[in-house]
Amino acid sequence: MSAVTRRTDVPRVQVPSASPARPARGPARHRGLRVVRWSFLTVLGLYFLVPQLAMARFAFQNVPVVLLNASTLFSKWSVSSLVDALSQAALWDAAKTSAMLAVLSVVLDLALLLPLAIIAEIRAPRLRPVLSALTLLPWVIPPIALVVGVAATFRSVAPGFLTSTLSLVPFYAIWAMPFTYRALDSGLRAINARTLVEAARSLGASELTVLFRVIVPNLSASIVAASGLTAALVLGEFAFASLLLKNTLPTYLVNYQRDSPQAGMALALAVMVLTALALGAVVHMLRRRGLGMSTTGF
Amino acid sequence: MATIEMIGVRKTFGTTVALADLHLQVESGEMVCLLGPSGCGKTTALRLLAGFEQPDAGQILVDGEDVTHVSPRHRGFGMVFQDYSLFPNLTGRQNIAFGLKVRRKGALETAETVDRLLAVTRLEKHADKYPHQMSGGQRQRVALARAIATEPRLLLLDEPLSALDAQVREHLRDEIRRLQQEVGVTTVFVTHDQHEAMAVADRVAVMRDGVLEQIDPPRVLYSRPASQFVAGFVGTVNRLSAERAVDGAWFVLGARVEAVGDTVAVPDAVPVVGEGATADSVPKHAVVRPEQLHVNRAESGAGPVARLVALSFLGAFTRAVIEHPTEGLVTADVLGEAADGLAVGDAVAVSVRPGAGAVVLQ
Ligand SMILES: Nc1ncnc2c1ncn2[C@@H]1O[C@H](COP(=O)(O)OP(=O)(O)OP(=O)(O)O)[C@@H](O)[C@H]1O
Numbered sequence: 001m002s003a004v005t006r007r008t009d010v011p012r013v014q015v016p017s018a019s020p021a022r023p024a025r026g027p028a029r030h031r032g033l034r035v036v037r038w039s040f041l042t043v044l045g046l047y048f049l050v051p052q053l054a055m056a057r058f059a060f061q062n063v064p065v066v067l068l069n070a071s072t073l074f075s076k077w078s079v080s081s082l083v084d085a086l087s088q089a090a091l092w093d094a095a096k097t098s099a100m101l102a103v104l105s106v107v108l109d110l111a112l113l114l115p116l117a118i119i120a121e122i123r124a125p126r127l128r129p130v131l132s133a134l135t136l137l138p139w140v141i142p143p144i145a146l147v148v149g150v151a152a153t154f155r156s157v158a159p160g161f162l163t164s165t166l167s168l169v170p171f172y173a174i175w176a177m178p179f180t181y182r183a184l185d186s187g188l189r190a191i192n193a194r195t196l197v198e199a200a201r202s203l204g205a206s207e208l209t210v211l212f213r214v215i216v217p218n219l220s221a222s223i224v225a226a227s228g229l230t231a232a233l234v235l236g237e238f239a240f241a242s243l244l245l246k247n248t249l250p251t252y253l254v255n256y257q258r259d260s261p262q263a264g265m266a267l268a269l270a271v272m273v274l275t276a277l278a279l280g281a282v283v284h285m286l287r288r289r290g291l292g293m294s295t296t297g298f
Numbered sequence: 299m300a301t302i303e304m305i306g307v308r309k310t311f312g313t314t315v316a317l318a319d320l321h322l323q324v325e326s327g328e329m330v331c332l333l334g335p336s337g338c339g340k341t342t343a344l345r346l347l348a349g350f351e352q353p354d355a356g357q358i359l360v361d362g363e364d365v366t367h368v369s370p371r372h373r374g375f376g377m378v379f380q381d382y383s384l385f386p387n388l389t390g391r392q393n394i395a396f397g398l399k400v401r402r403k404g405a406l407e408t409a410e411t412v413d414r415l416l417a418v419t420r421l422e423k424h425a426d427k428y429p430h431q432m433s434g435g436q437r438q439r440v441a442l443a444r445a446i447a448t449e450p451r452l453l454l455l456d457e458p459l460s461a462l463d464a465q466v467r468e469h470l471r472d473e474i475r476r477l478q479q480e481v482g483v484t485t486v487f488v489t490h491d492q493h494e495a496m497a498v499a500d501r502v503a504v505m506r507d508g509v510l511e512q513i514d515p516p517r518v519l520y521s522r523p524a525s526q527f528v529a530g531f532v533g534t535v536n537r538l539s540a541e542r543a544v545d546g547a548w549f550v551l552g553a554r555v556e557a558v559g560d561t562v563a564v565p566d567a568v569p570v571v572g573e574g575a576t577a578d579s580v581p582k583h584a585v586v587r588p589e590q591l592h593v594n595r596a597e598s599g600a601g602p603v604a605r606l607v608a609l610s611f612l613g614a615f616t617r618a619v620i621e622h623p624t625e626g627l628v629t630a631d632v633l634g635e636a637a638d639g640l641a642v643g644d645a646v647a648v649s650v651r652p653g654a655g656a657v658v659l660q
């Protein structure tokens with residue numbers, strides 16, 4: 001896990017161990033390995049880059065699709081499609097809704113799982129496997145089953161509930177549980193929460209002091225990671241929102257792209273780049289505080 | 299400063315009996331080391347004292363007041379852990395101040411106390427580093443300062459030095475002792491290193507399988523161990539056959555020895571065979587330390603003879619291993635230049651120094 005924090009893009013050259021029996025073969029074999037490694041990385045890189053490049057050309061070149069070939073690679077690049085997309089008021093409404101959903105889901109998720117994870121780690125270690133299995137359930141149950149089941153229940157009990165956009169929050173909180181729980185759980189173990197708590201208690205700290213002065217500050221890497229992942233999940237979630245007929249960023253994107261494919265593509269790319277930048281910023285911030293991704297569980 | 303008492307304390311984990319029936323008394327200002335092999339219940343005893351675990355039976359008294367069910371938070375004890383367990387998000391200074399802040403001491407008083415502790419633990423230069431920027435020894439000194447900052451009634455240390463390398467360990471060991479004596483805090487120090495225990499403790503408590511075998515000052519523990527287990531745990535020992543004379547005196551390797559320890563376990567009603575000779579048919583054994591034995595070059599005569607099989611120079615003395623015709627391998631320490639005349643392969647005579655104490659066992 002800690003490998004994530006290291007630079008893995010440059011394959012480390014291992015000094016071949018001295019083997020006097022076969023002095024010539026060692027380095028040769030090593031060179032072969034390096035070639036394999038680099039080709040693998042190159043293929044993988046292309047696999048990711050080519051579609052993105054194609055998307056970028058489609059979105060930002062004012063050239064008819066049929067003419068998008070090697071000879072037109074540098075002609076008529078423009079951001080006008082993106083400007084178009086960004087000038088839609090409906091986009092900002094949808095974005096606002098999604099942002100609000102993301103924040104609320106993160107809050108609900110943490111409020112539910114932070115105490116549970118702490119109790120499991122410190123008071124009842126036997127609960128850990130149970131919780132870990134329970135929090136995986138949302139991934140085993142498909143969204144459609146969740147929506148249909150829950151919708152049926154709510155429609156009879158509280159008919160007003162499902163019409164509100166906020167009705168998505170509980171779904172998202174449940175949906176993000178596996179990420180959140182794992183991040184918190186491994187964070188707690190990485191900081192050795194149990195002895196930290198004992199140290200704090202023997203120094204006279206109350207339960208609340210232990211929680212807010214000891215656990216939460218040291219768990220910040222995990223909490224940020226968990227929140228980031230939950231937010232990313234919510235910002236990109238389509239199935240629930242679409243099934244419950246809500247206007248969130250993803251549903252807006254899909255609808256918008258149907259009407260104006262080029263601007264839609266530009267918008268999708270912009271969202272992708274923004275997300276990548278945001279993730280990078282979070283990792284950078286954590287690292288500056290001396291917290292590797294290893295303490296986040298990913 | 300306080301007197302600590304554990305009375306008949308029992309603790310089980312499932313079917314494992316960690317502490318069977320522990321009685322332990324620590325005097326005010328005293329430093330007691332809990333010593334014993336792995337799994338004998340040292341950590342469990344300490345955690346019970348700290349209040350992190352509840353005993354199944356028994357009582358824990360501080361100055362006569364029952365604290366068995368008082369939460370760790372209200373016991374007012376300081377604790378130092380093997381893995382330091384400093385708060386990673388706080389600097390050294392903030393770590394030391396934690397307990398004082400929690401107790402809502404004034405800012406001025408807190409700063410004064412912290413500065414004083416930083417000075418006595420020689421941490422001034424590292425005060426504003428975070429734990430991950432400190433060496434192991436520095437971290438453990440911060441942990442120690444943090445534990446005594448609140449002026450605890452009892453200081454508990456669970457193998458505080460075992461994660462450090464030999465040199466730092468010895469240095470910090472002496473520092474802990476110095477600090478403990480300066481502050482005068484009652485201390486329980488858990489270790490499985492006999493040298494550590496002997497070096498710092500006022501009294502050493504040797505534990506075995508959840509019970510206390512013996513608690514005594516290091517010197518007494520060494521010279522008058524209560525059992526073979528204790529004798530073997532605090533230093534090297536030889537197990538030699540012992541004989542009992544008519545007058546009740548014990549003889550080992552033909553010499554009269556002063557019997558200490560387990561002699562009570564030997565039945566008194568023994569058949570008398572002859573004057574100065576064996577008293578009964580039950581085999582007896584004495585536990586004798588290497589320095590209590592005397593080694594001489596002997597002329598190789600007829601019959602089996604003791605032979606020197608190994609010699610190792612250890613500075614102040616030379617350790618000799620002798621193959622004895624009736625006792626098997628015997629270890630003896632030869633002081634200073636007396637070893638010069640000896641060589642591996644020599645025929646030697648081994649005897650017990652006059653007046654040496656020995657443990658006689660059934
Ligand atoms: N939480 C626990 N659950 C189950 N068994 C335990 C627990 N804590 C301790 N034990 C058992 O109790 C016994 C005593 O353990 P303890 O940790 O007190 O030993 P120790 O003397 O500190 O050993 P060491 O020198 O290895 O640290 C051991 O057999 C151990 O397996």
Ligand SMILES: [Mg+2]
Pocket residue numbers: 340341342
């Ligand atoms: Mg232990």
